[in-house]
Amino acid sequence: MGFHQIGERNQVLLSKIAINDGHGEDSPYFDGWKAYDNDPFHPENNPLGVIQMGLAENQLSSDLIVDWIRKHPKASICTDEGLESFKVIANYQDYHGLLEFRNAIASFMGKARGGRVKFDPSRIVMGGGATGASETVIFCLADPGDAFLVPSPYYAAFDRDLQWRTRAQIIPVHCHSSNNFQIRKEALEAAYKKAQEANIKVKGVIITNPSNPLGTTYDRDTLKSLVNFVNDNNIHLICDEIYSATVFKSPSFTSIAEIIEEMEHCNKELIHILYSLSKDMGLPGFRVGILYSYNDNVVSTGRKMSSFGLVSSQTQHLLAAMLSDEEFVDNFLAENSKRLAKRHHRFTKELEKMGITCLNGNAGLFVWMDLRKLLKDQSFKSEMELWRVIINEVKLNVSPGSSFHVTEPGWFRVCFANMDDNTVDVALDRIHSFVGKNDKKEDNITLTMPPKTKRRENKLRLNFSFSGGRYEEGNVLNSPHMMSPHSPLVRAHN
């Protein structure tokens, strides 16, 4: 089957949504995905391929989950021990979600916040992954044209998730490196005022805490200031906390749930939390998205919208049992945090040795890497040039800051938790060679594959286990992503 360009006739036939680019894929950002798809790194089969560092995926603790499942066969409806529940679970399609699933998720969310706050299972609303849950809350709050203020840099796929089908709009509130990209109250107020002057109805503020792509957490004062801001203006505050259990060093994570418990004058009906198990548990395939709202009407409406993206009852059933196991959860959260800390420490220390610094992060599955000094000039054109070299020559798919709507060129988001130690070695080697060459030839950053990578090949052949026996389907199985890695144009042959 061949895909072709949309002809004039089809433009009449299809919706505006179908023919606009609100899906966000027609951007240079996705060239990186395509580059990876076309030439994916594999230690044995393709050691010179592109390493995927654009995928915010947590693969460091899946052995703990596998171990739990092995010991609890009754938790699955596909084992001899669990099959008796098959019929009733396979038929379960209520948009409220299994009661035991909601209970378990609420409990897990509390634990992921250090047990300092409790969540009410009756406020747990299911969505199809964080993607679906994010869209749900926008559908509940905004009419077409209404806007949300979003501190930038922000998660690239917000453009699609929050705007495309809802027809709402994002107004970026730009943050800067001068204060470590913290949001300033004045900037927020200025953006709000400007929107009002343009007759745009601002419905709320949306933050990711911990931040994607910064890998940092919001402090209490900033959170309180945000709550005051939305209260004063009677607008909403949506906190995307899908990275809450990825905090691996101090300062510790403070959820908006804690803040509003502490504040005396706060209209809780304005506060909404987005959650997911994709990052904290490393289970993106399971499509567990959660909208937790303190607003009864959003809970009620959002729940009706759950019908469009329910979590498979097979998956709900399994997770209900797993997340109800408090001992497992406590151990998982502690161990996951420890492993992330170790990986982050190693990765950033090695970069430091090469003279590359990152924003000082304490959370997330990525670092916000500062390559400003490698730019020809401080422009996004130069950022794209550098990025193309990194993709095409150094063969690392990292994500350019421009795709996160940052205003300063030269920053890159680099994911570090979606690969094993040996792949990290290869990536660091490549960066090392690249930086070394670049230091020598100041104005010439077009490099060929660094020789050190080749030197490592033998070692890798012996040690590498990632991807395992499924490599024959490698780029189908190892390259997925929330944001939509594969263009159907590229993959139409499947």
Place this chain on the structure above:
Amino acid sequence: MGFHQIGERNQVLLSKIAINDGHGEDSPYFDGWKAYDNDPFHPENNPLGVIQMGLAENQLSSDLIVDWIRKHPKASICTDEGLESFKVIANYQDYHGLLEFRNAIASFMGKARGGRVKFDPSRIVMGGGATGASETVIFCLADPGDAFLVPSPYYAAFDRDLQWRTRAQIIPVHCHSSNNFQIRKEALEAAYKKAQEANIKVKGVIITNPSNPLGTTYDRDTLKSLVNFVNDNNIHLICDEIYSATVFKSPSFTSIAEIIEEMEHCNKELIHILYSLSKDMGLPGFRVGILYSYNDNVVSTGRKMSSFGLVSSQTQHLLAAMLSDEEFVDNFLAENSKRLAKRHHRFTKELEKMGITCLNGNAGLFVWMDLRKLLKDQSFKSEMELWRVIINEVKLNVSPGSSFHVTEPGWFRVCFANMDDNTVDVALDRIHSFVGKNDKKEDNITLTMPPKTKRRENKLRLNFSFSGGRYEEGNVLNSPHMMSPHSPLVRAHN
């Protein structure tokens, strides 16, 4: 937590979608669901409770699936045999879907149509159940305000699925009992013309084939005529074929896929099929919705929208293996059809003995029951009166024709495949008593619980197995439904 009415302040804060009734739940139709939720039948614990006959669910063949799973532990990622795939599957989040899953679904769709037509896996687009897949195709085809012609009676939840968030609209094209509710070309043309005169852009026609709620299939001539109609007007034809494998007697099912292969002059880009495993396989909890489009751009756009409602990779993996097993599929389809035929035959024959006729159906999980002669007068007010008696006195949750937008009062959709034989016995007994009493006291159809039901209790205590050990959570686990059975208002205590 208490839910309350939306106050004036919140009306400003929330979206129009959140405060309108586009979710379709504020209708008398849902009183039946609530009546069932509040007093669900159970043979031992609540033998006088409401029997759920408003749930189009196929529970007759789940033993075949359970048996297959028992024999194929490697198909699950939660067994010792399958755990090695856990990591790679749990991480799989590509919106294309697992290649093996798409292959298996395409193959299954072909078999469910008697092998007379092949489906291309590259055109399989995932959605969150049929609910999500239906919304997806509307988002791809229609702008807010655009309309689709839909023969009535039609599936009640189309009002929500196709209109609520997309802001498209349904224009019913009324069908009548005089020709067994078949759609007339003149009616279609008149509706189209009328819409055009009202400056409404008609984007297509939507049919369910087999029909919900009629339980009948479209013949070849009607399908050809529909294809000609959409071709002549350059609009779309969406065929919801989610009941395709529930056809249990002649005439056999003809898919639109077969028709367009036969027709010489047909713009295939106008044709889209909706599918699901909820009805044919009886797996509504697994949320497998499929959009199969012959339009490349709809495939491409719909696939990007899959991100909002991906099928859990755990579920994709299991079903990929199951539906690739041709021997299993062939046997399942044959046996499922046989069991549905038997149940349908028994149910309609017993009704006939009581003088109740149904539209002559050959498919589906329900009958379209004619109770016109029991109405006080031929009005929807009388239909509602009769329906309230059936719910409150006879204690059967059947669905009134008005909720399917039929224009003739007195028809009811009665589901027959979501219960075991003994529950069917109880339901038939109740109907029998009701009709008997009604025959005697012509103008008095307000009845108390029929005595025969009580007589059956002892037998049921011995034989009943449905619901099993989960009854303690009975109305959570046994009352789900695509349409949204539970109002959060009712269930807020969970």
